[in-house]
Amino acid sequence: MISSQKQQLFISIISICLFGILVAGFASFFGSVSERVVSVFFISLIAVVGMGVYSGNSGILTFGHLAFMGIGAYASSLLTLPVRIKSTTLPALPDWLATTELGLLPAVVSAVLLTVIVAAIVGIAVNRLEGSAATIATLGMLIIAHGVTIGWRDVTRGAQSFFGVPRLTDVWVAALGCVLALIVARLYRDSNSGLKLRAGRDNAIAASAIGVKIKRERLISWILSAAIMALSGALLAHFLGAFSPKKFYFTDTFFLLSMLIVGGMTTVTGAVTGAVVITIVSEVLRRHEGGFTFLSIEVPTVFGMTQIGIALIILFAMFKKAEGLAGLKEWEERIFPIKRKITASEASKSATKNTKTASLSATNMTMQFGGLVAVDNVLITIKSGEILGLIGPNGSGKTTMLNMLSGVLSPTKGQILLGDKPIINANSAKFAQLGIARTFQNIRLFGSLTVWQNVNIAALSTNDGKDSDLRTKSAILRLGIADLIEQDAGTLSYGLQRKVEIARALACNPSLLYLDEPAAGMNPEETQALMTILSDIAREDSIGILLVDHDLKLINQLCDRIIVFNEGKLIAQGTPDEIRTNHSVREAYLGRNYKQD
Amino acid sequence: MKKILLSTVLAFAMVTTASAETLKIGLATAQSGGLAPYDVPVVTGLKIAVEELNAAGGIMGKINIELIEKDMRSDVAQTIIAVQELVDAEVSVIVLPCDADPSLAVTGIVDEAKIPAISTCASSPTLPLIGGDFVFANFPGDNVQATVSASWAYEQGYKSAFILYSPDTQYTTLPLYFADVIKALGGSVVGTETYSLGQPDFSSIATKIAAISPQPDIVMTSAYEPDFPSFLKALRAAGVTSQVIGSDGIDSPTTFSLGKVGENVVFTTAGHATKGSELEKFNALFKQKTGKDSDTVFNAVGYDLIKVIEAAVISAGGSTDSQAIRDAIAELENVQGATSLITYKGTTGMPVRQVSIIRVKDGERELVGQPAPVADLIPAPRMQ
Numbered sequence: 002m003i004s005s006q007k008q009q010l011f012i013s014i015i016s017i018c019l020f021g022i023l024v025a026g027f028a029s030f031f032g033s034v035s036e037r038v039v040s041v042f043f044i045s046l047i048a049v050v051g052m053g054v055y056s057g058n059s060g061i062l063t064f065g066h067l068a069f070m071g072i073g074a075y076a077s078s079l080l081t082l083p084v085r086i087k088s089t090t091l092p093a094l095p096d097w098l099a100t101t102e103l104g105l106l107p108a109v110v111s112a113v114l115l116t117v118i119v120a121a122i123v124g125i126a127v128n129r130l131e132g133s134a135a136t137i138a139t140l141g142m143l144i145i146a147h148g149v150t151i152g153w154r155d156v157t158r159g160a161q162s163f164f165g166v167p168r169l170t171d172v173w174v175a176a177l178g179c180v181l182a183l184i185v186a187r188l189y190r191d192s193n194s195g196l197k198l199r200a201g202r203d204n205a206i207a208a209s210a211i212g213v214k215i216k217r218e219r220l221i222s223w224i225l226s227a228a229i230m231a232l233s234g235a236l237l238a239h240f241l242g243a244f245s246p247k248k249f250y251f252t253d254t255f256f257l258l259s260m261l262i263v264g265g266m267t268t269v270t271g272a273v274t275g276a277v278v279i280t281i282v283s284e285v286l287r288r289h290e291g292g293f294t295f296l297s298i299e300v301p302t303v304f305g306m307t308q309i310g311i312a313l314i315i316l317f318a319m320f321k322k323a324e325g326l327a328g329l330k331e332w333e334e335r336i337f338p339i340k341r342k343i344t345a346s347e348a349s350k351s352a353t354k355n356t357k358t359a360s361l362s363a364t365n366m367t368m369q370f371g372g373l374v375a376v377d378n379v380l381i382t383i384k385s386g387e388i389l390g391l392i393g394p395n396g397s398g399k400t401t402m403l404n405m406l407s408g409v410l411s412p413t414k415g416q417i418l419l420g421d422k423p424i425i426n427a428n429s430a431k432f433a434q435l436g437i438a439r440t441f442q443n444i445r446l447f448g449s450l451t452v453w454q455n456v457n458i459a460a461l462s463t464n465d466g467k468d469s470d471l472r473t474k475s476a477i478l479r480l481g482i483a484d485l486i487e488q489d490a491g492t493l494s495y496g497l498q499r500k501v502e503i504a505r506a507l508a509c510n511p512s513l514l515y516l517d518e519p520a521a522g523m524n525p526e527e528t529q530a531l532m533t534i535l536s537d538i539a540r541e542d543s544i545g546i547l548l549v550d551h552d553l554k555l556i557n558q559l560c561d562r563i564i565v566f567n568e569g570k571l572i573a574q575g576t577p578d579e580i581r582t583n584h585s586v587r588e589a590y591l592g593r594n595y596k597q598d
Numbered sequence: 599m600k601k602i603l604l605s606t607v608l609a610f611a612m613v614t615t616a617s618a619e620t621l622k623i624g625l626a627t628a629q630s631g632g633l634a635p636y637d638v639p640v641v642t643g644l645k646i647a648v649e650e651l652n653a654a655g656g657i658m659g660k661i662n663i664e665l666i667e668k669d670m671r672s673d674v675a676q677t678i679i680a681v682q683e684l685v686d687a688e689v690s691v692i693v694l695p696c697d698a699d700p701s702l703a704v705t706g707i708v709d710e711a712k713i714p715a716i717s718t719c720a721s722s723p724t725l726p727l728i729g730g731d732f733v734f735a736n737f738p739g740d741n742v743q744a745t746v747s748a749s750w751a752y753e754q755g756y757k758s759a760f761i762l763y764s765p766d767t768q769y770t771t772l773p774l775y776f777a778d779v780i781k782a783l784g785g786s787v788v789g790t791e792t793y794s795l796g797q798p799d800f801s802s803i804a805t806k807i808a809a810i811s812p813q814p815d816i817v818m819t820s821a822y823e824p825d826f827p828s829f830l831k832a833l834r835a836a837g838v839t840s841q842v843i844g845s846d847g848i849d850s851p852t853t854f855s856l857g858k859v860g861e862n863v864v865f866t867t868a869g870h871a872t873k874g875s876e877l878e879k880f881n882a883l884f885k886q887k888t889g890k891d892s893d894t895v896f897n898a899v900g901y902d903l904i905k906v907i908e909a910a911v912i913s914a915g916g917s918t919d920s921q922a923i924r925d926a927i928a929e930l931e932n933v934q935g936a937t938s939l940i941t942y943k944g945t946t947g948m949p950v951r952q953v954s955i956i957r958v959k960d961g962e963r964e965l966v967g968q969p970a971p972v973a974d975l976i977p978a979p980r981m982q
Contacts, residue, residue: 034683090981151766151794154765159766161699161765161766161767162674162699164706165706168706242678242704242706242707243702243703244703245674245699247673
């Protein structure tokens with residue numbers, strides 16, 4: 002029985018090692034042909050898993066990672082190339098490089114380090130972009146790297162082949178590199194950074210709202226993946242012994258991406274599956290192609306057969322299994338699911354009671370979208386321990402207000418004070434760090450992650466991750482969802498998803514909590530239970546709650562104070578009783594012609 | 599007991615040697631991609647020679663040739679894979695593609711396996727020089743071709759040259775040798791431009807050449823398809839009428855089918871079918887075997903390659919041992935090929951062969967001459 006992440010990772014690492022040893026062992030048993038096929042397989046797999054570290058975890062497809070592979074190949078080869086060959090083929094090399102001749106290990110390590118530096122610089126630029134813009138930027142990076150390689154003749158021999166590299170990569174070296182890459186990728190996937198990045202992939206807005214600095218995590222994965230690509234490139238160079246810039250361009254990008262996409266890019270299992278499938282298919286097709294060449298003269302038609310075959314597999318995978326053959330889970334996550342138990346006694350140890358109670362006041366809050374003034378000059382205060390209801394007809398600016406107060410939108414005008422300190426230039430991650438957590442009107446969970454992970458990421462991303470497990474457990478217990486923790490959040494019912502979202506916000510250890518229609522989609526019993534939970538949270542933990550809902554019964558019963566919005570303006574505030582009898586509120590909800598009986 | 603065992607082993611060994619009357623030749627050539635226009639005709643000619651030999655009972659009437667073919671797709675990485683597979687198949691000789699670049703990529707492998715490797719038609723003298731003892735070429739070297747064409751040009755009174763080359767491959771830097779020779783003769787180079795392989799547009803280079811005053815007597819390039827036709831069209835369109843000199847890369851049907859633009863282009867190549875020549879005989883054989891006219895000298899060059907191997911096996915006393923064949927090739931002298939006499943002795947692996955100068959006239963090939971180069975003028979091979 003697996004009861005912790007560590008055990009699951011342990012199984013994974015052991016099996017990765019076994020996989021490497023067995024495959025390499027089989028290959029060397031069957032002789033040099035299979036050794037070479039398997040070496041290429043290992044090297045490709047390193048590259049696939051390298052791309053997966055970035056693309057799989059961040060959700061941004063990359064076309065450019067072969068640039069890093071190229072840097073790794075050229076850099077390591079320049080270091081291992083015998084001085085004798087360098088003097089004839091690269092006469093213009095700087096002296097220190099022309100006289101350097103290193104072994105494989107120091108050369109690979111240096112090449113990886115160099116690539117890391119390059120990746121860090123490029124990554125700062127690329128990571129400013131989101132989604133498909135980032136993908137296109139990686140494509141640009143590939144083209145630039147290719148151009149530089151061809152143009153930098155003194156060092157790279159330009160478009161000509163770079164040859165004479167000592168062929169030091171045998172099947173065992175490739176296996177070792179592959180095992181290393183797979184383990185690093187697997188560990189990264191479930192590291193804090195990997196988890197946070199996957200949260201950002203599933204829902205960027207929500208991840209930011211619980212304090213995840215997505216760009217930072219993305220940069221980490223970018224650099225790590227570049228390092229793995231460089232390893233792959235360096236081993237490839239020392240396997241082939243000669244290569245040209247073409248080796249690190251579109252054809253191989255397509256080949257490696259197909260492995261990633263067919264297998265499934267979010268998991269190490271997927272990378273291995275894709276590499277196995279594509280390697281087998283392309284080896285079979287390639288050999289068939291050779292046979293055809295022998296018998297028939299129609300070579301050009303047969304020439305593209307491997308590519309066409311792979312393209313068909315991609316099409317099939319996209320139609321039948323868009324997430325790749327391995328899906329979104331590692332094999333060990335399916336076969337050895339974690340059975341975690343959370344007991345009340347554990348959570349009671351949750352010593353980190355909220356200590357940073359603070360009230361919030363926002364003045365002059367105005368939000369203008371072009372000509373539309375969504376929120377107009379509103380003043381609002383939330384005290385610690387109180388539940389403040391915010392109501393108003395649809396389109397009255399409630400969610401916009403919430404978005405401004407949580408950093409999702411930056412207001413056109415206005416100032417927000419937390420305690421007596423102004424919050425300036427803060428994004429939603431910063432708000433979360435300051436102790437302001439929220440839920441969303443349209444649920445924003447990390448659908449492919451488990452309930453535990455959803456909540457845990459929030460705890461990890463706030464308070465510097467201190468006592469994160471305890472905070473996770475106590476938030477889960479508080480919402481009564483302890484028996485769901487190993488389920489994927491995306492598979493839960495609407496009402497349960499709402500609860501997970503609240504638990505996630507609570508795990509941030511907030512002093513203020515904004516809930517946007519928390520009871521939507523819940524039945525009356527669930528709503529009742531939720532009300533009890535919320536009022537406990539406010540009273541016991543002295544958390545100020547700002548509650549937006551259309552369920553007036555809920556608002557009336559739960560709130561200490563209610564403010565009412567209409568057409569972007571605050572039209573009334575007071576106790577529930579005062580609001581119930583307020584004339585302008587009735588008018589707003591029921592229209593001007595409404596006459597009191 | 600020991601004796602019996604020993605004799606059994608000996609007997610077995612003898613049987614295997616006796617039955618090893620097959621010479622395995624591994625082909626790692628371009629049957630697709632950019633080099634295919636050269637390697638495909640070479641392999642066609644090569645197969646004609648093999649067929650002819652095998653029909654006559656093989657080399658020395660007893661050693662049949664078996665071909666093992668791999669397509670290297672004009673790609674460096676594929677060449678490496680193909681050659682490794684050929685080494686695994688225990689071939690005695692490997693045939694490498696027409697370009698020095700992919701061939702250089704596998705020199706380490708053939709050197710380690712101690713198998714002689716002959717490039718189909720690479721003409722860069724650096725290939726066998728850097729490739730080591732086991733790498734040979736099968737074509738007049740770039741430096742020799744450049745010496746022949748530059749000397750011819752100088753004799754014609756063409757003294758100022760514009761050269762266009764591409765640093766992308768060894769072969770396309772041939773004009774740099776041409777520049778050396780024409781300068782050594784007393785001529786001058788009035789301009790130099792570079793291009794990239796597969797460059798889509800040559801009009802800006804053509805305009806630059808058109809602007810040179812006075813116009814250069816010669817425009818020399820070793821560009822080949824598809825670059826050469828586009829360059830030539832752009833050049834003529836820009837109004838440049840200088841003598842265009844090319845090299846063996848344009849010895850293809852395309853050059854003769856360019857119409858007016860192609861007229862009067864002069865290039866060096868490996869042979870010409872003069873009356874009563876070996877090449878004429880080969881062309882007749884080609885027509886008989888394939889039903890088509892041989893439209894490029896590369897067919898004959900493929901035939902030459904097998905003749906070289908045959909001569910080496912014979913001089914090695916019928917051995918199919920790869921080391922023995924290598925040693926024999928290195929000592930070959932005046933092997934009669936379809937294009938010319940071929941000598942390896944005293945070279946670094948770049949054969950001494952006759953160079954023919956061809957002019958395109960009325961869409962047909964016209965022999966300008968087959969002069970022997972002045973040895974002192976031939977520039978030393980160098981990596982570009």
